[in-house]
Amino acid sequence: EDAAVDYLRVLELDANTLRIFCMDAYTGLAKILAAKEDAVDKGWDVLVESLDIQIPHFYQLMDGNSSAKNPHGQSYADQLKKMHLAMFAYHDFKTKDTDKAFDHLSKAYKLKMLALPPYNSAIEKQRVDTVKQIFHTGFWSMGAGSTSKTPIFIIGFVRSGSTLLERILDAHPQIVGTGEDSVMNGRLDYIRNEIVDASKSGDPRELADIIDVLADFVTDTTIDRWKKTSKTNKGQRTPKRFVDKMLTNYMNIGFIHLLFPNALILHVAREPMDTIFSAYKHDFPPGGLDYTSDFQSLAHMYDHYRTIMDHWDNVLPGRVTHVRYNDLVRDMPTVAKSIIKATGLEWHDEILNFHKRKQAVNTLSTTQVRKGIYTDSIQAWMKYEEHLQPLVKMVGKNVEYLLKTSLEGYSPPKELKDEL
Secondary structure, three states: OHHHHHHHHHHHHOOOOOHHHOHHHHHHHHHHHHHOHHHOOOHHHHHHHHHHHHHHHHHHHHOOOOOOEOOOOOEHHHHHHHHHHHHHHHHHHHHOOHHHHHHHHHHHHHHHHOOOOOOOHHHHHHHHHHHHHHOOHHHHHHOOOOOOOOEEEEEOOOOOOHHHHHHHHHOOOOEEEOOOOOOOOOOHHHHHHHHHHHHHOOOHHHHHHHHHHHHHHHHHHHHHHHHHHOOOOOOOOOOOEEEEOOHHHHHOHHHHHHHOOOOEEEEEEOOHHHHHHHHHHOOOOOOOOHHHHOHHHHHHHHHHHHHHHHHHHHHOOOOOEEEEHHHHHHOHHHHHHHHHHHHOOOOOHHHHHHHHOOOOOOOOOHHHHHOOOOOOOOOHHHHHOOOOHHHHHHHHHHHOOOOOOOOOOOOOOHHHHOOO
16 A cells, blocks of 8 residues: 555656656556555546546657657657556456457557567477477486475466465475576576486486486575575475476476476466466566567467477376366365375465465566455456457467366366366
8 A cells, every 4th residue: 555655646746857757656556456446545546647648648759769768768668558558457447448458458568569579489389399309208218317306396378377376385384485486497408418418328327317416406406595595484494395486397397307207297277368368468577478468479379388288298198287277266275285285295274374474476476366365367358358359269279278187186076077
């Protein structure tokens, strides 16, 4: 609420001098009001009144030059994007006018795309094809791997519910979530080269030795990071499990299995159009998720994700444990107990109150996770079904994902079974 009041003061004081600094106030206030409308009195009114003036003005400043910047180096296109996103939040949450909401959302990402490099579908496809060629069915006989169960890997498509799953696990006193700071990320070339070089020797013992060394490296590095960066006290004992939530590790299951054949790999899968639309409407910073800002690239990347997940199920049947998002949010206590059982640890009742813990959540899922379990996001895309038909056609056959939660001993209640 204090943040909402501060944002509101910025907008109320804004004239010419402050205008260039208040873009974050627009998006920040809109996000807060969408989560808690009464956070500040007449917040939406002030927001919309200001935006109705500023949006036309900034288009005049840009005047067809998408690279034009204000005196402080900020792109007018980027500022307009933030204003349109704030108006999307207003119509999505407050007026329920989906036509106006989607119009602002589309304009926001057209502006964002002006500054992004073009999506290279050929390179992404080559990455998937290369992984499939390397990790064929006969590959797994080459090494034994570590017996460690220390790492738990959460994989999935962006906006699939991974943060929720990690927070549930992190509520266990012997499990720590490390977020998306994956040890595998940035070190895959090193791991890959070491494995390839050892496999060329033709000596299974040499390969087994290097796999053990690499597995110890990943585990030790994770523990060292926790010791240096952890701000919480879990009894000063090293946790028994660390959760690695780098979602794109779905590309790295082959290496993960080679290093940690006994480690738990949890694949959280949300209904396709829910996760795809959720990815589209969130303004990720420039970088690895640029593809989410465009229908075609988003559909392509989702297809690559589904292709590689099908591959792992074919060459490593049963290795990946699937968790349906719908099961997780509608049958949370039962699913959570099955997950903890899969980790090999004892159940603790405080896990059910995971959302009351005060640890930071450094992703776009922050607000949702702190609200606890809710089902509003299931079939949320249907509100914009008419506007999303071009995307539905691009997603094609992947618009359905007939996947069952594969936790040992878990059986969903009848109403969830009927969804499959």
